[in-house]
Amino acid sequence: MAARNGRTVRDLRRENRTAVLQRLYFDGPMSRFSLGPATGLSSGSVTNVVADLLADGLVEEAGSVNSDGGRPRTLLRVSPGSGHMIGVDVGETRVRVELFDLSLAELARTERPLVHRGDNAYDVEVIVGHILDGVTEVLRTAGRIPGELLGVGIGMPGIVEHSAEEGAVVHGQTIGWDAVPLERMLRDSGQLPPHVPYFIDNGAKTLGQAEMWFGAGRGARNAVVVLFGSGVGACVVTDEVEHGRAVEWGHLTVRVQGRRCRCGALGCLEAYAGAEALLERWQEAGGQPPHDTDEETALTAILAAAYPPDGGEPDPVAAAVLAETAEYLGAGLSDLINLFQPERILVGGWAGLQLGARFLETVRTYAHSYALTHPAGRVGIELGRLGPDAVTVGAAILPLADFFARGGRPPSAEVSQDEPPVWRTSLGGRLAQSPARRGPTRAGRTGTAP
Template identity: 50%
Template sequence: MTGGANNAMESRRTTVRDMRRSNRSVILTSIYRSGPLSRFELVRETSLSAASVSNLVGELLEEGVVEEAGSVESDGGRPRVLLRVAPGFASVAGAEVGETRVRVELFDLAMQVLATVEYPIESPTPEPSLVVDRVLQGLAEVTAQAGVAPAQVLGLGVAVAGIVEGPADAVVHAQTLGWDAVPLGAMLQAGTTVPVQVDNGANTLGQAEMWFGAGRGAEHAVIALVGSGVGSALVANGVSYRGARSSAGEWGHTTIAYGGRQCRCGSSGCLEAYAGAEGVLDRFRQANRGKAAPGADEESAFSALLDLTGSSKVAAQVIDETIGYLGAGFANLVNLFNPERIVLGGWAGIAIGERYLPQLREATARHALRQPFAQVSIELCELGQDAVALGAATLPVLRLLREGGARRPDTLAAR
């Protein structure tokens, strides 16, 4: 056989493998995102033939990626068997590198928590090596708590602040942390055999809410994260929008007041300097003649500040202004992106939204154009403060779905 014929045959084999992987991915993603589903429903949802669905589902069942989950009655025929991704097929880990702590959680594939640990971070600008040590320590601890071997962990997703070029072999640019081109992905991967992926915390929050929370069903959405800092995840046509080099969504560093307050990023007038918890608490301290809100840490101080609004005119004014700044920031998102939904999350965002969501909607309406505002709903996130770590853990799940259920990318190619 000539070299040309060999090349043509190998090309056809590659094409068949790629198509098979793609079809498995479509089926597995449908089951994971919309399941449990029957084979009949999979044919309708994926537009694959009944024979293809039957064959590929058979493979996934045999490999243990998918399992039967009961049955439903059909019209005049036998009950239809429902299928779901097997929760025990593997575990996934998610880590959130926050302003004051590192949180690491282990999940099964149904995203049920198996184990959780937290470690404090004392410095607002921690050394990358300290963060790496905390994350890897947490991974070892949660797997030990759950009795899960490292080989059973599909991957570790890590959520951090700043611009992340990744998610594999990720390089992190985080001015607020004092990090400049930190090879965080490589540093983490050097310390574990578990595959590591890194992403921005707002993006992982966004993925969690879009998959499991308040963003479900939306094709055009913004997930806003308000913690010590401020960020966002953008979703267009059902797909995360990252920009040219993954820095899209840095909403907190859009200018809201020309020549305004100094921001942690080094610029002035950023939304984060007015609406992030650190900026809010600083604004209160300055307006309160140098007296800070009581609390052992930023979260407790922010909660105390909200409680003070009933008895302190200064606290009430600062929070009222904060709602106004957030409303103006939301209006910018409405006018720029025309989303159908904005979801407010992050620990400070949840604290504000639980008390003042109607006022925030009103503040947004005052600054937004009428037509796009009429088309958007502003909702509070559904997954709570732990959604960032949960979203980080979906990074290895997403890779599993894309690879059609293969634990490692080359598994299917070898078959």
């Protein structure tokens, strides 16, 4: 049965379940009495939806609270163990895979180090193998069954497009990927049941989603979340783009005929502010970064050289490179301020958090000096709050958001829009022999199925 606006009763039920689930998830525990005004649903609708969710095991009781002169009201919350998601961060130095319950508590994690080829390209087969092996390992560690997953979310560098034929396709110029059908390759492995979906998106966007839902962006209507690692990326969240839009901020030109970026162009912001380029500039200026180590360890070394923890003599070359990087980063943030005029800019990523702890105030100063006065005076520039692993949390949010949108129904419970109603299937044989199929009825009319 369809409502007047084209929505079916099934649509309305799903929307009501979504409203209650989301309110309990973000603001719970709550009573049935509080859920009414919080969701805009009638008390009868709340009662029916809660009963449905309790029966499905998605919601559980969480104590009680005294009411004004009446019986204590039972509090409800989303049951953490009623769903599980996997988040994957395909980063610059490793592939990190984490298994979460519905509350986003980490149940298992594994990491696979990445060894780049000489041109910094990622080997597609290696990445696919790391993701699949990581998924298998975290499920085995936590004792979970693949078919129970709500989905696998994956944060990738580069531009991610979606097509009906290939699913998610990754265009990653800096990692040597040209239209790689990553979703199809993962799906073709047959590791997960067909009903368990993959959600693949840009890593900066997954970071942005995590910070907006649970971190420093919570409560803001619009923000820009910056991912600062070996490279540089950003996610813009506005009223028009609620879940964020990844932008290739790291490839804005900040210096004409400047340094060669790993994307191949000259003068990109990433060629000056990315951790990989920062360490290269330190070495070119005469610095001595440690050999045979990862970028995170090398970045710690340049900070220690510029600001010796034992109070020794600072390395002026390291200090100068870091100061120049702070100015480039501030100038890059000013472009985001002028373009999008956000309420907040949040700096995340392993390099952003490591450098931001010391240079955030300097970066703020440069950002305000390069930006237009009015939007600069309204923006707050802060560090992200979810730590260097926030990309995996954001990736896990992708199947979680889909779960909410389906009213808490698992992927295996979805009914295809192409399937006929169950009554038509059950009564198919009888319908074939009914008078409607044979001709006029006794009343002289021809019956037709609705």
